[in-house]
Amino acid sequence: xxxxxxxxxxxxxxxLSTKIQLARNxxxxxxxxxxxxxxxxxxxxLIYEVLNDTIYSEDMTxxxxxxxxxxxxxxxxEKHLIxxxxxxxxxxxxxxxxxxxTISIMINEGEHIKIQCITAGLNLEExxxxxxxxxxxxxxxxxxxxxxxxxxxxxxxxxxxxxxxASIDIHLPALTMNNEIDKISKTFxxxxxxxxxxxxxxxxxxxxxxxxxNKSSLGIKEHEIIGTLKGVVLNVISEExxxxxxxxxxxxxxxxxxxxRAYAILESAVLLDEKEAIELLSDIRLGVELNLLNIENGxxxxxxxxxxxxxxxxxxxxxxxxxxINYERANLVKRILI
Numbered sequence: 118x119x120x121x122x123x124x125x126x127x128x129x130x131x132x133l134s135t136k137i138q139l140a141r142n143x144x145x146x147x148x149x150x151x152x153x154x155x156x157x158x159x160x161x162x163l164i165y166e167v168l169n170d171t172i173y174s175e176d177m178t179x180x181x182x183x184x185x186x187x188x189x190x191x192x193x194x195e196k197h198l199i200x201x202x203x204x205x206x207x208x209x210x211x212x213x214x215x216x217x218x219t220i221s222i223m224i225n226e227g228e229h230i231k232i233q234c235i236t237a238g239l240n241l242e243e244x245x246x247x248x249x250x251x252x253x254x255x256x257x258x259x260x261x262x263x264x265x266x267x268x269x270x271x272x273x274x275x276x277x278x279x280x281x282x283a284s285i286d287i288h289l290p291a292l293t294m295n296n297e298i299d300k301i302s303k304t305f306x307x308x309x310x311x312x313x314x315x316x317x318x319x320x321x322x323x324x325x326x327x328x329x330x331n332k333s334s335l336g337i338k339e340h341e342i343i344g345t346l347k348g349v350v351l352n353v354i355s356e357e358x359x360x361x362x363x364x365x366x367x368x369x370x371x372x373x374x375x376x377x378r379a380y381a382i383l384e385s386a387v388l389l390d391e392k393e394a395i396e397l398l399s400d401i402r403l404g405v406e407l408n409l410l411n412i413e414n415g416x417x418x419x420x421x422x423x424x425x426x427x428x429x430x431x432x433x434x435x436x437x438x439x440x441x442i443n444y445e446r447a448n449l450v451k452r453i454l455i
Contacts, residue, residue: 118219118247122196122418124237131357131406132350133286133326133418134235136197137244139252140271140280141230144260148272149209149225157209158183161224165213167258168222168251176216182207191427197235202226220251227272228280230255239350241283241343268335278335283346286315287353290325290403291360298327301353309333310349316395323392325399326421329353361407376404384455388440389447394424401454416453423449 121134142148149157158181165179182190187207193199196218203210203226213222223231232251234244262270268278276282292298298312305312312329314322329350331342364372379400383389402417404410423432429442429449437445 118217118234118236118240118243119238120217120219121235121237122218122422123415124418125413125415130238130414131288131354132239133288134197134237135240135244136233136235136284136286137241137248138282138284139230139232139248140228140269140273140276140282141232141252141255142262142270142272143229144262146229146262149206149227149229150272152209152225154183154208157225158211160229161211163259164222164224164230164255165211167255168213170254170258177213177220178216179213180211182210182212188427188431191425192422192431195422195425195428197221198233199223200226220247222251228276239285239347239354241285241347245281245283245339245343275333278333278337279339279342281334281339281342282330283343284328284330285346285350286326286328287350287357288326288399288402288406289353289357290399291364292353292357293325294364295360297356297360301356305329305349308345308349309337310346316392318392324395325403365407372403372407373409375400376407376409380404380410383450386447386450388443389450390443391424391426391446394446394450395421398424412454420450420453423453 161179161181168177180190182204187204190199190204194201194204198214198218198221199212203212203223206225209225211224214220219235221233221235223233232248234247236244264270269280271277271280289298292301302312309332310329311332312327315326315328316322316324329346331346334342379397383397383401398417398420401410401412402414405412405414422428424446426442429445430437432449433445
């Protein structure tokens with residue numbers, strides 16, 4: 118699998134990443150919220166030991182959240198390796214990640230185990246096959262909580278069944294500008310899928326990057342979930358392409374102005390706040406997709422991971438006030454992008 122951050126995709130590839138997540142719980146072991154700290158931490162060691170006997174053992178590292186400050190791991194959220202729920206449960210939580218950061222296994226996030234395979238572009242089958250191999254290896258050593266009628270048993274009802282959550286992150290600037298996202302959301306809802314903005318401030322959505330995923334896995338086979346999601350994603354990709362063509366034919370100068378203005382601001386800004394940076398990077402990505410700019414998508418992805426306030430502080434290596442963060446963010450963008 119390819120690391121999504123450093124992916125050298127072609128300009129027209131608007132899918133940033135694919136993630137497959139398999140949730141599992143151990144038989145006869147209380148759910149993580151009922152476990153005491155010591156037993157939860159023992160689970161982390163146990164699962165890591167099991168993985169040491171698999172083909173992934175040579176490059177897998179166990180991170181115990183209780184051993185360090187939570188801020189040390191916040192950039193892992195932006196990399197899609199962990200989520201905020203795991204970080205909030207740091208007294209019990211841990212995760213195992215491979216060297217290439219395409220495999221991450223969260224432990225005691227809400228369920229005992231969440232196997233995650235993350236790859237660049239639209240590659241649902243590849244990510245699922247990789248997750249399935251890891252799942253089989255763990256199940257060969259440990260017994261899962263399973264019911265013949267319900268499937269895999271979970272703390273969260275959303276995960277009951279196959280325990281599969283398939284998701285893709287996609288850049289949809291033209292459909293957003295045309296106010297088409299709400300219509301797409303209604304279609305997704307009817308199919309048991311969801312589409313949500315990744316970046317939100319209060320009730321405002323920004324950044325034009327959306328996550329598409331299945332809502333439930335109960336009573337649905339894995340290949341059906343993956344097939345349905347892939348079908349709707351391919352349809353949305355076609356709609357975005359058509360929307361871009363219309364946008365260019367009707368508003369060519371305005372689009373070019375938007376793209377080149379974004380580049381000029383990022384090239385010269387001394388202070389840059391987080392929201393503005395994400396919005397401008399979306400405009401830059403649009404320019405790349407339309408062949409108006411010659412910039413590697415990997416550089417834009419790298420910046421999306423690095424420009425959050427907490428990530429800036431981790432990068433600099435000391436606490437910063439908001440003015441200093443905005444200054445360092447502007448410098449970082451220039452250093453990587455320009």
